[in-house]
Amino acid sequence: MDAIEKLLAIEEIKKLKARYFRCMDTKDWAGLEAVFTEDLHADFREGSDPPFEGAITDGRRPYIEMLAPILNGIVTVHHGHMPEIHITSPTTATGIWAMEDKLWVKDRSVVPYGFLHGYGHYHETYRCEADGWKIASVRLTRLRIDQE
Amino acid sequence: MDAIEKLLAIEEIKKLKARYFRCMDTKDWAGLEAVFTEDLHADFREGSDPPFEGAITDGRRPYIEMLAPILNGIVTVHHGHMPEIHITSPTTATGIWAMEDKLWVKDRSVVPYGFLHGYGHYHETYRCEADGWKIASVRLTRLRIDQE
Amino acid sequence: MDAIEKLLAIEEIKKLKARYFRCMDTKDWAGLEAVFTEDLHADFREGSDPPFEGAITDGRRPYIEMLAPILNGIVTVHHGHMPEIHITSPTTATGIWAMEDKLWVKDRSVVPYGFLHGYGHYHETYRCEADGWKIASVRLTRLRIDQE
Numbered sequence: 001m002d003a004i005e006k007l008l009a010i011e012e013i014k015k016l017k018a019r020y021f022r023c024m025d026t027k028d029w030a031g032l033e034a035v036f037t038e039d040l041h042a043d044f045r046e047g048s049d050p051p052f053e054g055a056i057t058d059g060r061r062p063y064i065e066m067l068a069p070i071l072n073g074i075v076t077v078h079h080g081h082m083p084e085i086h087i088t089s090p091t092t093a094t095g096i097w098a099m100e101d102k103l104w105v106k107d108r109s110v111v112p113y114g115f116l117h118g119y120g121h122y123h124e125t126y127r128c129e130a131d132g133w134k135i136a137s138v139r140l141t142r143l144r145i146d147q148e
Numbered sequence: 149m150d151a152i153e154k155l156l157a158i159e160e161i162k163k164l165k166a167r168y169f170r171c172m173d174t175k176d177w178a179g180l181e182a183v184f185t186e187d188l189h190a191d192f193r194e195g196s197d198p199p200f201e202g203a204i205t206d207g208r209r210p211y212i213e214m215l216a217p218i219l220n221g222i223v224t225v226h227h228g229h230m231p232e233i234h235i236t237s238p239t240t241a242t243g244i245w246a247m248e249d250k251l252w253v254k255d256r257s258v259v260p261y262g263f264l265h266g267y268g269h270y271h272e273t274y275r276c277e278a279d280g281w282k283i284a285s286v287r288l289t290r291l292r293i294d295q296e
Numbered sequence: 297m298d299a300i301e302k303l304l305a306i307e308e309i310k311k312l313k314a315r316y317f318r319c320m321d322t323k324d325w326a327g328l329e330a331v332f333t334e335d336l337h338a339d340f341r342e343g344s345d346p347p348f349e350g351a352i353t354d355g356r357r358p359y360i361e362m363l364a365p366i367l368n369g370i371v372t373v374h375h376g377h378m379p380e381i382h383i384t385s386p387t388t389a390t391g392i393w394a395m396e397d398k399l400w401v402k403d404r405s406v407v408p409y410g411f412l413h414g415y416g417h418y419h420e421t422y423r424c425e426a427d428g429w430k431i432a433s434v435r436l437t438r439l440r441i442d443q444e
Contacts, residue, residue, distance in 0.1 A: 018230035077267040082314035166378035
């Protein structure tokens with residue numbers, strides 16, 4: 001890939017992650033599913049405190065089927081910052097994003113807190129498929145979590 | 149437009165929006181006015197809670213004349229995140245930005261709250277004029293607003 | 297420099313600043329030192345309230361030697377937003393970043409607060425050295441600081 005192709009890929013991956021955040025927070029589950037590869041590996045064990053060992057899923061379908069029912073009862077705001085995207089081949093890339101999330105829980109039966117405010121980093125890999133770049137794996141690490 | 153021209157336009161629009169935020173929060177009203185087209189359409193009805201139906205303005209001059217007297221008595225922090233910029237022609241583009249704003253009100257006679265903390269998205273259009281890209285329209289939607 | 301070279305330099309500087317934030321918040325002091333030129337000029341007088349006139353350092357080594365012992369006892373989250381990067385020559389550039397920081401202090405003997413939440417802008421210069429772009433100077437200005 002030449003310099004322009006790399007810059008284009010980086011911009012596409014930034015837009016991809018923007019759709020991830022927007023679809024998550026507006027609860028557009030079909031849109032959210034479309035940002036992932038079919039074989040998505042998602043590791044959100046550090047999402048809440050204490051870490052939840054069960055929060056590893058394989059496949060975008062199982063991930064959305066697990067996530068959507070939980071988040072439908074929660075107002076969420078997820079913000080991403082300061083991407084470090086590295087294009088490793090014409091069809092693969094890695095990325096680190098700083099992040100902050102807030103969850104205001106309406107139905108406390110689904111999660112063990114009424115409000116969560118977290119900070120950390122997403123560590124991701126991307127794959128370019130026929131219809132564009134997708135998130136192939138994501139792992140969340142935390143700097144701090146405040147829960148009430 | 150070729151790929152490089154599109155990437156350059158996207159970067160210019162990101163810088164334009166950065167000036168929007170910086171001029172707003174540092175109360176540089178001449179600088180803020182310069183980021184808009186003369187025929188700016190601004191829809192901030194969802195800016196506060198409940199929505200304020202009067203918060204639609206046409207023209208950058210009326211917008212600044214409405215906004216500046218209000219914000220001069222308020223410390224504001226507006227942050228933008230995760231742009232999705234699409235160049236639709238050599239002189240037009242669209243953009244969505246995630247956003248968060250905080251307003252600490254010194255003079256409570258101008259707005260019906262002492263502190264506002266909001267989250268949402270800007271939905272914008274841009275136009276490239278003789279002296280560069282400008283914001284031609286902006287509409288704010290909200291995920292959540294906390295007011296005290 | 298042509299358009300592509302400028303876009304590449306801008307993306308490299310964005311990644312450089314991303315490493316600055318990530319190394320700071322994960323307390324990777326060797327990684328943090330590597331983002332600066334050896335003759336770094338750092339002006340963080342407005343970092344806390346009231347401004348601390350002593351918070352000007354010259355040289356990346358003295359800066360890290362001052363900073364690391366303080367931050368080792370503090371959980372920090374620093375986020376950067378909305379860069380305005382201008383490439384001024386093949387080896388020099390300027391940048392403004394909106395910022396927000398939170399410091400949760402475990403050992404109150406090192407700083408005069410238990411919690412700090414600040415908002416402002418970094419005003420920076422960059423220099424391209426043999427091994428890439430570095431931060432040559434940084435000055436922090438504030439919109440607001442809340443301390444407890």
